[in-house]
Amino acid sequence: MSTATDVDATARAREILGVSRLTNQALTRWLHGLPGVDQVGCETRAAGLSTRSIKTTSKAWAIDLAISMIDLTTLEGADTPGKVRGLATRALVPDPTAPDTPSPAAVCVYGDMVGIARDVLGDSGVKVAAVATAFPSGRASRAVKLADTRDAVEAGADEIDMVIDRGAFLAGDYLTVFREIAETKEACGDARLKVIMETGELATYDNVRRASWLSMLAGGDFVKTSTGKISPAATLPVTLTMLEAVRDWRDLTGEMVGVKPAGGIRTSKDAIRYLVTVHEVAGEDWLDNHWFRFGASSLLNDLVLQRQRMATGAYSGADYVADDAPSGY
Amino acid sequence: MSARVDVRKTYKLYIGGKFPRSESGRSYEVMAAPTGRRTTPRFLANAALGSRKDARDAVVAARKAQPGWAGATAYNRGQVLYRVAEVMEGRRAQLVQDVRDAEGLTAARAEAVVSAAVDRWVWYAGWSDKYPQVLGGLNPVAGPYFDISAPEPTGVVAVLAPQASSLLGLVSVVAPVVVSGNTCVVLASEERPLPAVDLAECLATSDVPGGVVNIVTGRTAEIAPWLASHRDVGAIDLTGAADADGVDWGELELAAAENLKRVLRPGGTGVTAVEPDFEPVPDLSRLSAFLETKTVWHPKGR
Numbered sequence: 001m002s003t004a005t006d007v008d009a010t011a012r013a014r015e016i017l018g019v020s021r022l023t024n025q026a027l028t029r030w031l032h033g034l035p036g037v038d039q040v041g042c043e044t045r046a047a048g049l050s051t052r053s054i055k056t057t058s059k060a061w062a063i064d065l066a067i068s069m070i071d072l073t074t075l076e077g078a079d080t081p082g083k084v085r086g087l088a089t090r091a092l093v094p095d096p097t098a099p100d101t102p103s104p105a106a107v108c109v110y111g112d113m114v115g116i117a118r119d120v121l122g123d124s125g126v127k128v129a130a131v132a133t134a135f136p137s138g139r140a141s142r143a144v145k146l147a148d149t150r151d152a153v154e155a156g157a158d159e160i161d162m163v164i165d166r167g168a169f170l171a172g173d174y175l176t177v178f179r180e181i182a183e184t185k186e187a188c189g190d191a192r193l194k195v196i197m198e199t200g201e202l203a204t205y206d207n208v209r210r211a212s213w214l215s216m217l218a219g220g221d222f223v224k225t226s227t228g229k230i231s232p233a234a235t236l237p238v239t240l241t242m243l244e245a246v247r248d249w250r251d252l253t254g255e256m257v258g259v260k261p262a263g264g265i266r267t268s269k270d271a272i273r274y275l276v277t278v279h280e281v282a283g284e285d286w287l288d289n290h291w292f293r294f295g296a297s298s299l300l301n302d303l304v305l306q307r308q309r310m311a312t313g314a315y316s317g318a319d320y321v322a323d324d325a326p327s328g329y
Numbered sequence: 330m331s332a333r334v335d336v337r338k339t340y341k342l343y344i345g346g347k348f349p350r351s352e353s354g355r356s357y358e359v360m361a362a363p364t365g366r367r368t369t370p371r372f373l374a375n376a377a378l379g380s381r382k383d384a385r386d387a388v389v390a391a392r393k394a395q396p397g398w399a400g401a402t403a404y405n406r407g408q409v410l411y412r413v414a415e416v417m418e419g420r421r422a423q424l425v426q427d428v429r430d431a432e433g434l435t436a437a438r439a440e441a442v443v444s445a446a447v448d449r450w451v452w453y454a455g456w457s458d459k460y461p462q463v464l465g466g467l468n469p470v471a472g473p474y475f476d477i478s479a480p481e482p483t484g485v486v487a488v489l490a491p492q493a494s495s496l497l498g499l500v501s502v503v504a505p506v507v508v509s510g511n512t513c514v515v516l517a518s519e520e521r522p523l524p525a526v527d528l529a530e531c532l533a534t535s536d537v538p539g540g541v542v543n544i545v546t547g548r549t550a551e552i553a554p555w556l557a558s559h560r561d562v563g564a565i566d567l568t569g570a571a572d573a574d575g576v577d578w579g580e581l582e583l584a585a586a587e588n589l590k591r592v593l594r595p596g597g598t599g600v601t602a603v604e605p606d607f608e609p610v611p612d613l614s615r616l617s618a619f620l621e622t623k624t625v626w627h628p629k630g631r
Contacts, residue, residue, distance in 0.1 A: 308560075314587065315385055317561025318392070 009182040009219040024175035037205035046236040066271040069289045070104035088120035105289040111152035118156035129159035136227035138163035149187040161194040181218035194222035200230040212245035222258040233263025243281040262295025268306040338374040343529035345390030346539015353380040362433030379547030381555040387543035391485045391512040394540025399510030407457035414450040416531040431521035446500045453504035475627040480620040482510035487556035489569030495521035505615035522546040550575035557584040564591035571595035571602040
């Protein structure tokens with residue numbers, strides 16, 4: 001399967017749009033020509049998918065899969081090297097009482113913490129993801145954003161989580177957003193690029209669909225819902241809209257793009273609902289941590305508790321998992 | 330005269346300060362204790378038939394409420410609990426009727442039981458800022474230290490409420506647990522749950538924070554093992570295992586040992602386990618059973 005990295009984004013966009021020059025007008029026509037999202041239908045479908053009952057062996061499988069899909073995240077102003085090291089160690093050994101617990105997919109930190117996470121994770125297979133491009137607001141000049149991205153990649157990041165310029169997007173300046181994503185993708189080199197839409201600021205599902213298509217057109221490897229700094233963060237209907245977008249994108253171009261809901265997913269039950277939705281909307285191909293991720297921190301603990309519950313037959317408690325919020329002293 | 334339609338009651342659980350239905354959607358019929366010549370039992374109300382997941386939710390609620398409740402000053406806890414006694418006194422008529430129906434008592438006897446229950450609650454509430462002085466203290470040690478022992482709450486306590494004494498017994502097992510800053514999940518008497526539901530209504534309309542007392546109605550044999558094995562429960566009071574249908578308190582104690590829970594046994598042993606008599610004024614044993622003693626060695630300055 002071809003990936004987005006080896007083609008020139010602008011040339012390909014021209015081809016897909018069927019235009020000789022990529023203008024904002026052409027992009028607008030294309031994005032606004034996408035079918036609208038039926039809000040009531042989308043929410044009803046998401047609610048319907050949440051009622052599926054997943055039990056016993058299926059549940060055990062889903063819990064392990066969900067753990068392996070987590071981007072274990074700490075994005076605080078107060079992040080210390082110690083906290084990042086702790087988190088990375090946690091990713092290597094999620095549950096010391098059960099060594100067969102799978103590792104999360106990646107550890108997600110700010111750019112300046114990439115080196116520290118890299119030192120701990122080494123070649124364990126757990127990736128280092130870094131947020132870049134003036135996360136979480138995205139309000140900085142293009143040069144600063146690209147420098148931010150290159151810096152993180154040089155420090156050893158395998159994946160870059162960028163935020164789109166929501167201001168430009170909402171103002172209808174799609175070309176600016178497109179260029180920014182395409183240039184960031186170029187700055188990423190081999191690193192995979194996750195494009196954060198911050199759906200809590202996009203107001204409508206139509207906008208979510210347009211932003212997803214725009215990101216994929218510009219070469220994003222992942223579409224991601226939120227920064228986690230804005231409420232509402234990831235919701236099931238928003239993720240469903242994105243999953244439809246990546247499914248349709250594959251039908252159109254043959255390329256697969258990943259999806260990452262982030263923020264507000266705290267319980268195993270929530271995670272399993274997302275997995276059901278992935279399976280039903282995008283398909284089984286996306287049930288893999290290369291194509292689907294959870295941006296979360298406390299979710300890991302709840303999944304580990306559920307895992308312990310299934311292993312021991314007794315309800316477990318907070319004393320049996322790592323403390324997510326160790327005190328600062 | 331107009332005929333009035335019966336208002337039939339279906340009571341719910343009391344978890345985290347709210348009254349949810351059982352997650353399982355089940356309920357069961359509660360019958361009055363047989364009295365007189367009546368052969369068919371009289372229907373009283375429907376009660377929620379709680380499930381293990383309700384117990385799990387209750388433990389989560391209790392765990393969440395625990396730091397705040399233990400962090401309140403002893404004086405404040407005393408005031409809050411005293412207010413519960415006030416509300417109980419205000420609902421006296423309802424309590425008397427339900428105790429009478431549940432236990433098959435005469436009106437005068439039920440009045441006496443409710444009075445004793447309210448008094449018991451006040452008695453325990455009064456201990457909130459006094460028990461540390463009785464159970465803790467300054468230890469004389471051979472060294473240049475102040476050595477202080479102070480009792481602290483265990484955390485989340487599971488309580489199997491007595492099966493027979495549905496109000497006085499219930500108050501006598503719940504009040505000593507919460508007065509010291511523990512929070513609890515109470516499994517109400519299986520056949521006589523209505524006084525426990527009344528107590529939940531009293532708690533909900535007083536100042537007790539949601540989650541401090543959680544009351545689950547249902548089959549003791551179904552839910553108790555899940556509470557006994559629950560790793561986030563620090564102690565379990567097995568009083569209600571005596572005379573409960575299909576409950577082996579030894580098995581519960583075995584499950585409780587897994588995470589070293591503190592266990593308060595029912596009176597007697599094995600199949601001869603009996604419910605204690607709750608009439609006499611108690612000592613502090615039920616209170617001290619759910620306390621940890623913290624000892625601090627503090628160097629003496631010069």
